[in-house]
Amino acid sequence: MKAGIVVFPGTNRERDMAIALRVVTGREPVMIWHGETDLPDLDLVVLPGGFSYGDYLRCGAMAAHAPIMPAIRRFAEAGGHILGVCNGFQILTEAGLLPGALLRNGALRFLSQDCHLRVERDDTPFTRRWKAGDVFRAPMAHGDGNYIADDATIRELEDSGRIAFRYSRPDGRVDEGDRQTNPNGSVRAIAGVLSANLRICGMMPHPEDLVDPLMGGEDGKPLFEGLVEALVR
């Protein structure tokens, strides 16, 4: 699997993502500068976390108009696989590649803590190493992760199985109104969503920061292993 990580000014989790990809693929991902206008030959494009352009307008709003974005859009239209984490998820929603938006966290504070995510379906490249209903742990670190979309969109996402992950208790129970288990207040406790073709996934928590027992666990590893399995050629 050939992976590329897009670096915007203010991106700050590109190194974490590179470590995770290196662990599962054994090869170095390509770093792609935001000023480029073409992508190299890739199986997976990753938009990592950070504060692109300082997040001074809306999170991800400036990055959605970066010079590299038309190439990413073409990649998506051609059926390419894209993972957006944290700021990367925000950029994907701002670019219209995923539905919905990320508001300020419900408590209006930055949240950096472990959360539990329930896997909602196991037949996508991002989730195939889990079983639907499995729960895994991942650190979250964001100020704007409160997922929202209009009712019709939420209904469509639910009906077509485009929810990838929900915030849950360790036992898998989801409680939208509970700040302990749905820390940022996301509607329907949505932590990650998929595109209609299931090839673009955006999520707020950071599976890339939990791929090594030394750092507290390998809970995030199956996501990357699944991608390798699905995209190997």
Added chain:
Amino acid sequence: MSSATGQKPVTEDLAREFGLTAEEYGNVLSIMGRTPSLTELGIFSVMWSEHCSYKSSRVWLRTLPTTAPWVIHGPGENAGVVDIGQGLAAIFKMESHNHPSFIEPYQGAATGVGGILRDVFTMGARPVANLNALRFGSPESPQTRRIVDGVVRGIGGYGNCVGVPTVGGEINFHPAYDGNPLVNAMTVGIARQDRIFLSAAAGIGNPVVYVGSKTGRDGIHGATMSSSEFDEDALAKRPTVQVGDPFVEKLLIEACLELMATDAIVAIQDMGAAGLTSSSVEMAGKGGVGIDLDLDAVPQRERGMTAYEMMLSESQERMLIVIHPDRTEVARAIFEKWELDFAIIGHLTDTGHIVVRHQGRVEADIPLDPLADQAPLYRRPTAPSPEPAPLGPITDPVGIEQALIRLIGCPDLASRAWVWNQYDSTVGGQTVKRPGAADAAIVKVEGTSLGLALTTDCTPRYCRADARQGGAQAVAEAWRNIVATGARPLAVTDNLNFGSPEKPEVMGQFVAAIEGMGEACRALDFPVVSGNVSLYNETRGPDGSSVSILPTPAIGGLGVLDDVNRAIGLAMPDEGTLVLVGATHGELGQSLWLREIHGREDGAPPAVDLAAERRNGDFVRQQIESGHVLACHDVSDGGILVALAEMAMAGEAGCILYAPQSGMRPEAFWFGEDQSRYVVAVRDAEAFTLAATAAGVETRVLGQVGGDGLTLPSGATISKARLKAVNSAFFPALMDD
């Protein structure tokens, strides 16, 4: 010599307004041989301010031990540099941003983080961890909530955005900080030993390059503000607080590190306090060269700025670089890629002067040697603090269980999770022990087997009762916290926060604290490699009386693990025996038990026996290195029982405790704050205690791991759920969250 039109005439009165005494102004006149221009007066006043010149503290700082075989650069550079092995160096420093954080907590704290980051990456290190040491006023004080909120948001807002994990720190509350909180920020970076960048300028004719943000009118005279007491008009000084832009800082880090990978840089320094003035004066002064600056070339944020304003601006996220002339275009391309300003604003000369030109006029022309050499140096009068009165007989009005509940819920011991959870502690993917998981934060050095152990420590109430013991204790506790993870302590950075040096009793505290620190650093081979002094931490009430903070010599400690996989935490393991290492005499003077149960802050603080500290610590570290220890937690605020409760709350299991030492009152045993002690969980208690005896180390078996809470010798069990509920209540209640 002429100065810009419309500016104030320079007089002794104006010099006083700028913070110079009559005598200091007399020296300015004799150095210049004429009346200085306004810009020149501004340069003298900031360079000779307490903040930049350390005029009250320098003679004492020189007495601290600063060398060891592993020290590469001690105090005098932008940050301290130590050898951590494998050709790598850790570069670190702690710095205060106290005064700005009272006036405007968010920006004050944020720019404190930004400033200390620059001190570290200016030397060629990629910052890998931030820590902090915070002191707030009483939770009941009406200002405290506003200040806690702003400071925590500010630290998070800056650190999270630049992508450097905030991995540790400490917080105290005390009414002595009501009008003067302390915000001490620490950054640790990693560099290759053969790629460390210093600030001494060299090469006559070499260009002087300005990079980073544009210069605006913010922060003018910040350094002099930080060198005087607060009064009731402090909040009116808000315009002297700088505004931070962590996004630009992130770009600046990446651009500087990219430039540092080439061979373009001769010398580099960040523009911190007193901005362009201190960076240019210090770089040229250290290199023994002159410097010419052309202010017309300085990137400016607003129109019509005067030379005085540009030289004194403390706009953030700016660096000054002396560069090899044939590499300027390489450098320019890197900064343009990162969309940062890049301007050649001068060159080095052989005149030995700093010459500042603006719009065709020479605005300043000052000989650098006397500016540095004749900077004021004071050996201010000191007065000894009174010996603390002995505690006298004391009773236990509430019992052990009730006391424990009150202690773990009190402001100084309550869970800090509300604070940590606003700091990104995992970015970078190298955080092995997050806040609260071990006595020191553990950060892996990417691509190696090495781990850094990092902590900040000080117990100000001990320092007030006995500054010498308190100074030694702060160093010893930092050392102990590193040892408790299995790491080898290497060196410290210090951040000395005190009241007005013009008060003999404050100066007495300062000198005694340094003596105690020095003794501990020497006994523990734990030298001071960088630091910062913050004086005039006072507030003046409407009645004119001046109140000093508690003496607060905050210590930032750094240690290394050759094999980071061997680091241990404090969480109670699933099995094992709990053993106390170190002797217990039941010292309750200045203890939190005394304060929380009796409302008293008196008695002598616990004595620090440095020989025992060393012996106990070396033994514990060897046992951890040999794999015999499952968990380890030092015994500090609140004593043994609080340490055990913290281990239980962090882990899955509880513990069942045996009766306390006979011949000692139970509260003195469980809550005494005797130093040099650790609680360890071990599988083989017999082997452990035998090895301790052989090493001359006292131990005592405290109990067994087991159960779901803390089972006291009386048989009563305090459930973990109850402990956690009490422990986690304080911050959300204070902040109404």
